[in-house]
Amino acid sequence: MSRVRQLKTASPAKLFLRRSRRAFFAVGLFSCFINLLMLTGSFFMLQVYDRVLPSRSASTLVALGVLVTLLYIFQGLLEATRSRIFVRLARSFDLDLSRTIVEVLFETSRASRLNGDGLQPLRDLDQVRSFLSSAGPAALFDLPWMPLYLGLCFAFHVWIGAAALIGAIILILLTAASGMLTSRPTTATVIAGSARIGFAGMGVRHAETLHALGMTGRVIARWQERNLTYLNAHQEAADILAGFGAAGRAFRMLLQSAILGLGAFLVIHQEATAGVIIASSILTARALAPVELTIAHWKGLLAARQGWLSLQAMLANHDTAAKAPVLLPAPKSTLSLEGVAVRPSGDLKVVVADVSFSLHAGQGLGIIGPSGSGKSSLARAIVGVWPAFRGSVRLDGASIDQWNIDELGRHIGYVPQSVDLLAGTIAENIARFRDGVEDWMVIDAAKAADVHEMIVRLPSGYNTVIGEGGVGLSAGQRQRIGLARALFGNPWLVVLDEPNSNLDAEGEQALTKAILEVRQRKGVVVVIAHRPSALVAVDHILALSEGVVQAFGPKEAVLKRITRPASIGPAGLKVVDAGVAP
Structure with a gap:
């Protein structure tokens, strides 16, 4: 017990x-x-x-x-x-x-x-x-x-x-x-x-x-x-x-x-x-x-x-039930959501209602929609940060609440909307503060996020000590190190919430490369996006509006269906109403 x-x-x-x-x-x-x-x-x-x-x-x-x-x-x-x-x-x-x-x-x-x-x-x-x-x-x-x-x-x-x-x-x-x-x-x-x-x-x-x-x-x-x-x-x-x-x-x-x-x-x-x-x-x-x-x-x-x-x-x-000691096998096949509804604790309003879809190994999903449509809330439910108010999130058929929390974390990579690093070295943050981690594992994760060169140029390299919240690093550096942390250990499911909000062109290219590498090794990627550059490497789109699914399917078909020119700006740019800025 x-x-x-x-x-x-x-x-x-x-x-x-x-x-x-x-x-x-x-x-x-x-x-x-x-x-x-x-x-x-x-x-x-x-x-x-x-x-x-x-x-x-x-x-x-x-x-x-x-x-x-x-x-x-x-x-x-x-x-x-x-x-x-x-x-x-x-x-x-x-x-x-x-x-x-x-x-x-x-x-x-x-x-x-x-x-x-x-x-x-x-x-x-x-x-x-x-x-x-x-x-x-x-x-x-x-x-x-x-x-x-x-x-x-x-x-x-x-x-x-x-x-x-x-x-x-x-x-x-x-x-x-x-x-x-x-x-x-x-x-x-x-x-x-x-x-x-x-x-x-x-x-x-x-x-x-x-x-x-x-x-x-x-x-x-x-x-x-x-x-x-x-x-x-x-x-x-x-x-x-x-x-x-x-x-x-x-x-x-x-x-x-x-x-x-x-x-x-x-x-x-x-x-x-x-x-x-x-x-x-x-x-x-x-x-x-x-x-x-x-x-x-x-x-x-x-x-x-x-x-x-x-x-x-x-x-x-406190109503968290004790987790069963049985260790489930590593997920490798399917991420599925079955009628998932999300409601923040202590709030009576449901912010995401009845979301259902399935993703198979090697697929990538982009979630789009206007601000306040429930995209980040859905991301939290997918990784288990917020328990589903109704419905279930399943990995290879097993609902995520059957997993031991620490063991589940090994199979999930997550970059929240606001990347918070902990006080410690860069290497410790990338390694998620695990003990006994080999140096090559940290370096591989940094290279997967294309942040290795940036880190080694710092005064103490991977041993550079940062303050709580990533004090001493720029917002873009924190976001890229957060991506390296998410990719550490080659997790099967990677969920990225607006991962390019603070990235330059070079950082966005690295993000696209990282998403493609996860898919190539038969992982699943979910990307919350406001900028279309984050959607380059995904093959499916889910559109949300006020917590309700408006469309889901292959990227080209969904984008063609939900976008329409609303007006022409002074520079001749099309304004799109699907929550993805051109």
Whole structure:
């Protein structure tokens, strides 16, 4: 069963707790000893005041000092070990979920638009991991030991116990109130923070266009509005937490002083010894310390809880089925579409309706049509980027959803409308970042795209490092390297979405040659075209208009049928209404 399937059948919380139950058992055991050792200070002061001072025994004081030192050292070691366990639990949580979250994120991103910059699930994961590695969980493990300290306070005197109990109840109520009042602004902070980061990222990606069109100032103003929303929500949550935190600390200090005063009153009336004054004060402080520490980490706890719930919702709503482990043979015969309809995820409008055709090995198809006719959407459906809303795309009779994603990718070459290269070397991008790739395979793909000479003229050749998105290369260079990546490994099906939009005459000749070579080796090529030069090497045409097939068949017959002179331009050029500019 795949990891995604496992996470669908059980929540991340249950899986994490099940895998980490031994570690949590160890934390609970260590917390038991730590809280018992926390009594050291109280009993030491009790012995000093009630035994050492009345007897004036230096040897007893030294013995107690040595014992207390050893106990404090042991306590320190246990606390350090517990903290290290929490850090490793946080790391384990990240390792358990990070890959799955990124897989789901990529899967969701390719099928629909994400809110903000789309990276909120990773921030949610960071929030949970940060909280697990902080002192917050330790405070939660110490809370169950409050009755022990309160019980000892009652053992000293019922009034001391009652005062400590009332103080604990008040602090618990403060904690609950802070949680209720900060829940809404904390959620608003997360949402607003994601929106501001996403909007800023959009501005950075399109900074050149914004500058050229004089839009920079207005976009920055829009970002400031989102930033102000985030700051207001953050300030509201921070003010509430700061107020309750300060109130909790002040009340605990007041309660500690009140316990000292109450102890002194009891000593005056000879109902308690002098040691009880200090010991009860230390015990009360220790009993209430976990509550105060919980208040201090309440913001982190709320953020972690919000992140945890978001991750659970994201994984629960993910509906990708686990792929069968059976490896299908490489396609080599037929690409067929059977009544394919395409609808972007989250959109009710069908952008491509009931497309059916078949292509056999060695054939090439050009898809033409006006802008917005659904050409790119159909291309995404053919390569499996967008699942067909209705109908099926089949390779040699098998629908593409039967294929393992990574294995299917070996048989498909794809150049999207906007070529996005990844940060790395040119060779890594062409090789699709596969490990163990022979150099000749990369060079063969580059030569098939006729980009080898261009690459070797670069300062570091194939080892030239490019930035994310292909920073450092021209649009034409990115498109030709994207074509080389699509041709890497000689895939059987090659889908090219406007592959000549940024190419010069030399690049278009290379594109035509590459398409012909794919057909000659009995592959299938699908080309989305706005310029007729991209159609030179195909033998079939499919014309789309508003998502509906207008014509399909041999190139010459279809073009003759769907094109007509609409007007004569000033240069005497025919204007064609089939979505292919002359």
